[in-house]
Amino acid sequence: MLSTIGIPGLILILVITLIIFGPKKLPEIGKATGQTLKEFKHSARELTNEEADDAKKVESNDQSAK
Structure with a gap:
């Protein structure tokens, strides 16, 4: 986006x-x-950290259920 503005802009x-x-x-x-x-x-x-933590919890729950 900024590459199209140029120095004069x-x-x-x-x-x-x-x-x-x-x-x-x-x-x-x-x-x-x-x-x-x-x-x-x-x-x-x-x-993003919260989403990563939630994904890890889901993975650990899936592995413990097996």
């Missing part, structure tokens, strides 16, 4: 963002975005 997005939000708000927006991504990754990792 990224520069244009950065300039438009700077114009809209101003230089004082950009660090706050960046921090909020970073925290959101961190929480999303944590939740996704937690969800």
Whole structure:
């Protein structure tokens, strides 16, 4: 997805963002975005770990039933 944007496109997005939000708000927006991504990754990792644990429980129950 990002490979089709290219360097000029990224520069244009950065300039438009700077114009809209101003230089004082950009660090706050960046921090909020970073925290959101961190929480999303944590939740996704937690969800996949729970699914893996459930799969192991099902396998152990199947093996003990045999």
